[in-house]
Amino acid sequence: MVWTAALLVIVISYVNSEDYCYGEPHCDPYAWGDMFPSCHPLLEEHHSPINLDHQMTRNESLRSLHLEGFDVIQPGHWALKNDGHSVVLQVGGGMSVSGGGLPDVYHTIQLHFHWGGPATNGSEHTVDRRRYPMEMHIVNMKSIHPNLTEALGDPTGLAVLGFFIDVVYADHVHFGLVSQKLSSVAYKGQTTKIEPFPLMNLLPKHNMSQYYRYYGSLTTPPCSQAVVWTLYEVPIYISWSQLAQFTSQIFSTEEDAEQVTPLQNNFRHIHPTFSRIVSVSKDAKLLTGTASWPLRSAVSLHLLQIILLGSFLSGL
Template sequence: MIWAAAILLVFVSRGDSEDYCYDEPQCDPYSWGDSFPLCHPLLELRHSPIDLDRRHMSRDPSLGPLHLEGFDQTQTGHWTLENDGHSVVLQVGSGMAVSGGGLPDTYHTVQLHFHWGGPATNGSEHTVDGRRYPMEMHIVNMKSIHPNMSAALDDPTGLAVLGFLVDVVYADNVHFGHISQKLSSVAHKGQRTKVKPFPLLGLLPTRNMSQYYRYHGSLTTPPCSQAVVWTVYQVPVYISWSQLAQFTSQIFSTEEDAEQVTPLHNNFRHVHPASGRAVTASGDAGVLLGTAAPPLGGATALLRLLPTATLGAITFRL
């Protein structure tokens, strides 16, 4: 059942490759509403992504760390890494689930995928205080009570997506290498390869998992169903410049035998207004009080805004 859900999720949440794109005026994110009504920004009010403006957040002390069942284990069988023309998608099969942290139910983990920019542009979907990060990773989870993805997409809380901003340093992220070392095998649209399962927890900022932001929104790809409980973590995942470059220079949105091979760049949807939605910070997450200072870049901004207790963890990860 979970494998079927994973396959269906990729189809439903990412759509047909001929129906949408990121770089052509007739099918880019501003045109998605022509083919997918829920993507039209004037028809609905719960679009994603948004800017996470920490000057206008309320803190919810009841929001503690989520329970990530099976994330610290090596699952059986094999996983599949695929280039679907819009992103690189890792289908993870069964064995993992997400609950707690204010989520209304238990959610089964079905896949993760990435959004990035180009050789000289950042490409996260969510922004923080107006800043866009180089990349963003989404771990997609489906509410366990639903028999299929169609039912989940009709539920305003049918999906729980964990969003991780990705920043860059000089040293490789060994855990991220499980994915980046396989990218050459999925360079072109339609290509896929097997991946030996590994503990997903290694990809995450494990010492800072109690620091996140929560709001209700939508899929960021067609059909843009407004069925997502978003959890976007404050502390980024760190990868190396060379690992990021593998996405921006070696992944293509076209098939291998296409007349014109097109690099997959800037595969992110534009930021939408919060439209009065409540955006809350977990009990340990950082918020800004008063007038915000001019934005800083890289690790400097992160260190300035985080509680002192987290500084040792960041130094450890760098």
């Protein structure tokens, strides 16, 4: 559909990407409020991301969401793009999200990632103040809105499904369909095609009834307070080498590539919940699991350095 294609472009370019960054003091997340008033933490109270802790409320009515079209192969092609701030997978039409306490049906638009560096974790939300290595966001827009501008003016205009990503030693086969394409989108503006696959193959399909819910904002400018957040309790597990592909192969500019300065730590800082209620789904375990400690041990760092060196040598 034409409106879907147009929306895909708008979703990843609704602000001038030159206006914000993650690593420079004049344009990093703490300075966003100077350029985008709605990002100012003292003027707005419902910011994201937040820390998840034991101060939450069980809601027995929160059951599994209905993920329409997530278990089939969609027609056409998907596009993977480096937008200078993340890697975005534009998934076209055919998928939607509803139920699970959401106020409407939401059309799935895209998914993107946030990550840390070789020795730091990079999820946006934290669990008991600890970060996971990565976080994936599936962005969905309320079906009643014809465009993103209207959706961002609605406190529940977007529904974002957030998935923590943790690290093990074995590759995630389906995740590899994305990570193996990263070298083709090394620089900002580069795009490559990906053959569609059942999106459910990326997700912790046996634990989809375990999640946390709160109302917040976009985690990038303009930081609109228009998001119903669903954060899943059980992470996606990828390998060390797949994590290394994100922390070493993506660059914001060609100049960064020449200086071997990859895009890293592309996450926004944590914000207070204030008076917001953070709800726990019927089946969630109330944080009985724990997030990984930051990857700081000598063994972990040495292993990742070996992987990065191997990746570098293989490209010579």
